[in-house]
Amino acid sequence: MKKIVVAVDGYSSCGKSTIAKQLAQYAGYTYVDTGAMYRAVALYIYEEWNGLRPTETDLVRFEDLSDEEMTAFLNEHIHISFIQTDNGQHVCLNGEDVESRIRTLETGNLASQVSTIGAVRRFLVAQQQKMGEEKGIVMDGRDIGTVVFPGAELKLFLTASAEVRAQRRYLELREKGGNPVFEDVLRDVEDRDYRDTHRAESPLKQADDAIVIDNTNMTREEQMQKVTELFESIVKGTSKNV
Numbered sequence: 001m002k003k004i005v006v007a008v009d010g011y012s013s014c015g016k017s018t019i020a021k022q023l024a025q026y027a028g029y030t031y032v033d034t035g036a037m038y039r040a041v042a043l044y045i046y047e048e049w050n051g052l053r054p055t056e057t058d059l060v061r062f063e064d065l066s067d068e069e070m071t072a073f074l075n076e077h078i079h080i081s082f083i084q085t086d087n088g089q090h091v092c093l094n095g096e097d098v099e100s101r102i103r104t105l106e107t108g109n110l111a112s113q114v115s116t117i118g119a120v121r122r123f124l125v126a127q128q129q130k131m132g133e134e135k136g137i138v139m140d141g142r143d144i145g146t147v148v149f150p151g152a153e154l155k156l157f158l159t160a161s162a163e164v165r166a167q168r169r170y171l172e173l174r175e176k177g178g179n180p181v182f183e184d185v186l187r188d189v190e191d192r193d194y195r196d197t198h199r200a201e202s203p204l205k206q207a208d209d210a211i212v213i214d215n216t217n218m219t220r221e222e223q224m225q226k227v228t229e230l231f232e233s234i235v236k237g238t239s240k241n242v
């Protein structure tokens, strides 16, 4: 059966990674969480270095470096990879498993900031495109169907109301042992939506040929059924998208 590229885009906390992982497992495809890559870059730049870079004479803010300096810095210092563990896929930064460190509200916010920088996007998009060269991949993010793989055979765009997404995120943070305040989580979801859709570089937007799935009132099972039907119709060549 032919292998395809599946792009899963959408707002934060609307279940992209859950559905992308499930579909990858169903299809026997590789799953790539591009948000984890932005989070790992943010972790390095802002948490390990407090947003500052040493130059020959002083410390400068990462954002004040020129585009070339940023690119050179990223290529030299940041190596991102994924490993499979008993708890699923984990992201590694320079060989260290940083999965638990990147899954915080703070790092999510820093990732949203760092993802507005053109040099960072180009650095990560090039790696993502390489990962999909052989197809057989399900990749989730914000710009997969528009920038990373504009030719993806199946493009999904997930959405749900901000309140429902904040509620899901709130429960997730609590399950991880956190003590979040719902209003903070909601504000955070809304802020990120705004930043993700208004940034100059590759803003989150639906590809013209993406299929929109609003899962506000859908169960995971209903959503998965819809997605597998779409996937099957494309790999078997019965979809008009082919």
Ligand code: DC
Residues within 6 Å of the ligand: 012, 013, 034, 035, 036, 038, 039, 108, 111, 112, 113, 115, 140, 141, 142, 143, 144, 192, 196
């Ligand atoms: O999906 P996530 O919450 O882990 O993503 C973290 C941030 O990274 C999010 O605010 C937007 C950014 N991001 C992006 O700009 N492009 C992607 N392909 C993936 C994530």
